[in-house]
Amino acid sequence: MSAAARAAASYQALQKYLAVGDGSGLYHERYPVVSGDNAYSYEWPFSQAHxxxxxxxxxxxxxxEGYLPDLAARAVGQQRYWKASGGTTGKPGYxxxxxxxYGGGGDFFYDDNEWVGLLDVQRYLMHGDRExxxxxxxxxxxxVSGWDSDTAHADPGGVFWTQATWSQDRNTxxxxxxxxxGLRLHQITGQATYLDWARRMYDWTNRYLLSPDALYWDHVNLTGTVETTFWTYNQGVPVGVNTLLYxxxxxxxxxxxxxxxxGAAHSYFVTGGRLLGQPPYFNSIYFKNLLxxxxxxxxxxxxxxxxxxxDTVWNRFRDSSTGLFRFEGSAQTETLQQAAMVQIYAVLAWPPADHRHLY
Structure with missing residues (x-):
């Protein structure tokens, strides 16, 4: 089966089993829904379906072209998370x-918002969408408002992960x-401030979270303790950043x-046999930056x-009766997982020259 056909089948399953049928344009967090689940998914899974x-x-x-009406519907659903009055820094966001x-809102996560910003840039590059x-x-x-400006902190600087009070980590x-x-916005607008801030974030991450193995650790807290786990998406995005800087x-x-x-990430995850142990939604981001x-x-x-x-995921983790992916023997499928595999198959169907629009 072609990549395009796999993408279409995986998306059909996403819509059939995980889209909420109440007119909101939103998704469930997982399928089957169980007692105690929220009515809708969190913003991060929705953004990946978007x-x-x-x-x-x-x-x-x-x-x-046949998916353009669905893309318009995702934009409507995305706005269900928009908080115009702003979070703790006074800036609006998701x-x-x-x-x-539809819900009570929630804390702002800077990475969640960045993924939406990157898909918005991709939408502009692909379709000229100025909005x-x-x-x-x-x-x-x-x-930018999430930058740690307290020089008394260990490893000062960096954008915090979230505005929630229970975490003060600064993450890759x-x-x-x-x-x-920032680099994409600089390419499009020519404004120097985007490049300046992008370099600032890039330099901070390289200084405090780049390991001697040329791979990036996960995060550092305010006492300077580093969480040294390697995740695929934390390697993929720096590849994309350096490509754009070039x-x-x-x-x-x-x-x-x-x-x-x-090369280091390929050796560690692919050659090293660790790729299947990574979440598919981290792998989709990783691979798209490599493309x-x-x-x-x-x-x-x-x-x-x-x-x-x-190919491996299709053959090992797909339930052919539903078209849903279930990883590690789980009885449920997450919107995040299903959306990630749609991304992977869809992008594999693109002409390679068009991969320049990714992220």
Missing amino acids: TATLDLTGMPGQQG ASYPVPP ALARAEQIFQLV VSNMPGAEL QITGDREYLDRAQRIA LLESVAGGHAYRDAMAEYG
């Missing part, structure tokens, strides 16, 4: 749960995607860094690895 729909529109010809009348671009610029202002995933968003500056060192990180690198540097090794991963 991104999956956007990726489907990039498939060639009428295949992709709450972690739908706002009234999406304007929203991406708003989101970047929120991200709250800084590198912010840098990637495009902007022409400095070959950035491309060399992108290739060095990509961005290959769109600039050439080659197809990472696309081949992505295709092999897609």
